[in-house]
Amino acid sequence: MADGKRIALILAGGIGERFWPLSRSWRPKQLLPLARGGRTLLEDAVDRIAPLIPAEDVFIVTGPTLVEPIREAELGIPPQNVIAEPAKRNTAGALVYAAAHLLAERGEEVLGAILAVLPADHLIDPPDRFIADLERIMSAVSELGGLGVIGIPPTRPETGYGYIERSDEEPTPGIHRVTAFREKPDNATAAQYLRSGRHSWNSGMFFWRLRDFLEELALAAPAHQAVVAPLAKAIRSGDEAGARERFETLPDISIDFALMEKARRVWVGSASFEWDDLGAWDAMRRAWEPDERGNVRFGESVLVDTEDCVVVNDTGRDGTSVAVIGVQGITVVVTDDGVLVTRTDRAQDVRTAVKALRDRGVGPL
């Protein structure tokens, strides 16, 4: 396999719990029709990368329970390219597992391939700018080595994201050297980042030659790197129990924390596309055009004197009747077995409510 071969790893392991009650363990956020035209976010993610990477080199990394639902979604990639991590070990675990899987399946020559690591559940538009930005960062890591990341130019002092700080070093046009990864800032710091012009949001899209990834991993997270070869061996020999046993020794940490913050050479390319991570229900008011009263609506509902609300009725026309009266800034989501009413700016707390419901064993979650 020649250097420059490209492989996409679409990370689709999460549930997107903050989209409860629409998201569930068996119907996670990436399989919800939250993309334009009623498409799922995962469909869009797969189609978006197609102009750059052929289907046989696009992999989806997910959990065991989601392999079948994703294969059944017929996304146009080979069924065996939907791969299941044996356990949940965050993004660092997912990327270690994917590396081992590629080595097991394709042998050592895959070490020369350039990988694009892409979240499955973000809203991105337009696709051609996405392709152009990926082309630039993938070429850069191919030429320069090191690790690449797409940074999103901030449009608000967001305190819910990690930030990437860049230097003036620009080895190739539009690609800057990263000086630091910054954790979620407080309000004042977020405002400063917004003004600085040197900070961008961490998109979670990463790019590297597989060999460079493993080398950096050996320095930054040796326990993770040490698992790759034995894991590949277990996968190759069909030893599922052995693979799981190895994998479960890994700590549950993100690739940002395990690797990106510590790596020696990281490059950032600035996104020219519109992006939203659809983190929670409040994102719906950014991602979708509100009507003249500021409401974003999916499905049937009756609104009386209601403004700046998100109202979702996923029960269908012959399903539940939904009426909302005299409220502002509220999100109402109705499904066949769950109802959420939240102040939209408290949408992050849906996780708290989901945890409480789960603890009580109330209803299916």
Place this chain on the structure above:
Amino acid sequence: MADGKRIALILAGGIGERFWPLSRSWRPKQLLPLARGGRTLLEDAVDRIAPLIPAEDVFIVTGPTLVEPIREAELGIPPQNVIAEPAKRNTAGALVYAAAHLLAERGEEVLGAILAVLPADHLIDPPDRFIADLERIMSAVSELGGLGVIGIPPTRPETGYGYIERSDEEPTPGIHRVTAFREKPDNATAAQYLRSGRHSWNSGMFFWRLRDFLEELALAAPAHQAVVAPLAKAIRSGDEAGARERFETLPDISIDFALMEKARRVWVGSASFEWDDLGAWDAMRRAWEPDERGNVRFGESVLVDTEDCVVVNDTGRDGTSVAVIGVQGITVVVTDDGVLVTRTDRAQDVRTAVKALRDRGVGPL
């Protein structure tokens, strides 16, 4: 039949549409378990009158579709005492129909009986005070003639009720002569009524000898009175079509408007019991004890940072999970086929929403 025989007419024809989605045409407010101990309001209404009037003299007047559900509720009164008006003609129509039914069934001697007209869907406590107050007003109309009404001493400047204004004339202790019925007042007038000491809320509980009722009706609403005899004849002969035809000629007006406001002699007895008409969801916060955060809850739900809310989950433990986050002063009601989210102080507008849903033909109503 001797003068002094007592008969109760419990009016149970309404739907209580403002309690949507809990109230429905097939499960109206009076059949909802809104009374203490999970009992229905109608159960309480029937039991409450039992110490004063024997079961064979207690009648429930309702619509044709509710006769069977009410009979099946086994309230302890004879099944044939649940009687159906042929059409909806408001409280004036219901009382004309009941008068005709009594004449048809019991003959002219029923004209001497004292009737107690009682709404089926109010919350009243304690029952013994209710009985004492009724004893007083029924004795008064038996002795004095004329029409009686129970007035509720106002506890707030309520603009949603009609008021009764009394004079100092007190022919028997605790029974005053009414000088006027006042329609729903504006805020300033309601505040003045609250201070006056002469105004009480119109409870909709009326008392009269049937003969006196028909005499007053002949003067105040001759069209209504004129229907009674032919209607009784049609009922007696089993001529349902004829009865309906007669009945449908009546206008759709309340007994307050048709008769009480115009009658020559009306007496008011002041209620010594606690009373709430449970007019809409906002009444739940008065009628039930809120918890330490000001919330009133029925059924399972998870509340996060939520205060002064009414949250009803009528779908049962294995039903819909309900979560409410970060809101104040909101009512959330979830049933198997309807979800209501309203600012509690806009609960009157539930009717608007129900109308809109009905107009759209969305879901079963």
